Amino acid sequence: MKTAVLTDSTAYITEEKRKEFDIHMVPLNVIFGEETYQEEIDLTTDEFYTKVKQAENLPKTSQPSVGSVMEKLEELKKDYDAVIAITLSSGISGTYQAMRSAGDMVEGAGLHLFDSEISCMMQGFYALEAARLAGEGRDAGEIMERLEEMKETMSAYFIVDDLRHLARGGRLHGSQAFIGSLLQVKPILHFVDTKIVPFEKIRTYKKARKRTLELFDKDASGGEKIQAAVIHANRPEEAEAWKQEIENRYENVTVTVSYFGPVIGAHLGEGALGLGWYKE
Ligand code: MYR
Numbered sequence: 268m269k270t271a272v273l274t275d276s277t278a279y280i281t282e283e284k285r286k287e288f289d290i291h292m293v294p295l296n297v298i299f300g301e302e303t304y305q306e307e308i309d310l311t312t313d314e315f316y317t318k319v320k321q322a323e324n325l326p327k328t329s330q331p332s333v334g335s336v337m338e339k340l341e342e343l344k345k346d347y348d349a350v351i352a353i354t355l356s357s358g359i360s361g362t363y364q365a366m367r368s369a370g371d372m373v374e375g376a377g378l379h380l381f382d383s384e385i386s387c388m389m390q391g392f393y394a395l396e397a398a399r400l401a402g403e404g405r406d407a408g409e410i411m412e413r414l415e416e417m418k419e420t421m422s423a424y425f426i427v428d429d430l431r432h433l434a435r436g437g438r439l440h441g442s443q444a445f446i447g448s449l450l451q452v453k454p455i456l457h458f459v460d461t462k463i464v465p466f467e468k469i470r471t472y473k474k475a476r477k478r479t480l481e482l483f484d485k486d487a488s489g490g491e492k493i494q495a496a497v498i499h500a501n502r503p504e505e506a507e508a509w510k511q512e513i514e515n516r517y518e519n520v521t522v523t524v525s526y527f528g529p530v531i532g533a534h535l536g537e538g539a540l541g542l543g544w545y546k547e
Contacts, residue, residue, distance in 0.1 A: 270401040270410065271347035273339065275331065275362050276307045277355045278391040279528045288398040293339050295362065297529040298327045306529040315529035316501045316537055325432065328530045330361040336369035340376040349377035349407040353393045353414070355386040358461025359438050379407045381414050384461045388496035388525035389423050389543040420546040424457050424466060424482055425498070426475045428538030433463070436534045440464045455479060479542050480512070486544065487513075493520045495544035500527040501537045509542065520544075 274280070276294040285292055294305035297315065299322055304310035310318075319326065343350050352370070357363035363382050370378030381397075383390040393414050400410045433439045433456075434446050440462040453475045454465040469475040487493055495513060499506035503524070510522045527535055 268349065268404070268406045269347045270405075270407050271343045271350045272394055272398045272401055273343065273350050273352040274390065274394040275354050275366075276305075276528065277360075277362075277386045277530055278353070278394050279307075279312075279387055279525055279531075280391045280394060282307070284395075288395060289402070290394050290398050291339065291343060293331045293336055293366075295331055295360070295530045296329045297533055298329065300324065303329075304529070310529050312501075312526050312528045312532070315532060319532070319537065325435070326529075326533045328436075328533050330365050333365050333368045333372070336366050337373050340369055340373040340378065344373065344376050347377075349379060351379045351381060351397050351401070351407055351410050351414075353381045353383055353390060353397060355390055356384045356458060356461045357382045358384070358440075358458075359386070359463060377407070379411050381411060382461065384418070385421060385423055385458050385543070387423075387498050387527060387531060387541065387543070388523060389421055389545070391525065392421070392494055392496070392543075392545060393417060417545050420486070421543070422457075422482075422486070422545070423541055423543030424455050424479045425535070425539060425541030426453055426455055426472060426479065427535050428453075428472075429536045430454070432536035433534055438463055438534050455482075476509075476540075480509075483513070483542055483544065486546065487517045487520055490519050492547040493517070493544050494523070494547055495520050495542065496523045496525045498525045498527055498541040498543065500532050500535055500539040502540060505540060509540070 273291045297304050354363040455467045457466045497506045497509040506524045
């Protein structure tokens with residue numbers, strides 16, 4: 268059985284890695300005024316952060332159209348017996364639903380849909396593991412089981428520089444009053460039941476960074492093998508500093524530095540940082 272691995276662009280797996288691991292991708296869109304760009308195809312992350320600085324209004328985003336997913340499934344159907352599709356959290360985007368609708372309409376696509384309930388490199392970790400298993404010839408059912416197992420320890424916390432982007436885009440879960448009370452601080456955010464919610468209200472970035480590393484320590488200090496990702500919105504030096512600190516402290520942790528690309532960057536704003544991990 269030949270199984271394809273499909274994910275959406277918000278996993279931010281570089282083109283080089285996608286080619287190396289035979290991972291297929293459908294892009295989400297970023298909209299600046301009248302212009303729509305497919306991220307990772309006709310808008311790079313560097314171009315995005317430059318464009319944001321020059322733009323009058325902040326960009327909007329949209330999920331892939333059902334038609335574009337159908338096209339991809341038709342293409343994959345020619346070479347594969349089944350498709351494992353891994354999407355960003357269904358609680359923050361309609362991408363999961365678009366994939367479901369497309370899967371229902373493409374007969375014989377053999378779509379197995381996995382809601383990562385998270386995004387970015389943590390979604391990427393699922394796609395990379397699925398691709399590894401598909402490469403070993405494992406069937407779709409076995410791969411889906413492994414992804415569910417990974418979900419048990421998958422965690423991520425992130426800090427934004429300006430919470431107004433997330434609040435404006437309606438992706439921060441909670442009452443208006445509560446969200447309003449967070450605007451002047453640097454809360455640590457995380458996902459609960461597919462949605463983004465504040466984890467802890469913290470005053471400064473420095474304290475939020477320290478607390479995030481403490482949360483990580485709870486899992487990492489046990490000595491089990493951990494895959495972690497430090498993710499940044501145009502803050503490569505700070506992300507590298509987090510990576511160094513983690514690597515100097517734990518021998519059992521492998522750290523990847525990744526990025527918040529255009530679609531996620533449009534909601535988090537420049538300067539955001541995140542740390543995600545799972546136990547291998
Ligand atoms: C769409 O228009 O369908 C895309 C909406 C994307 C919302 C993104 C919200 C922020 C996600 C943060 C992920 C952080 C992972 C560590």
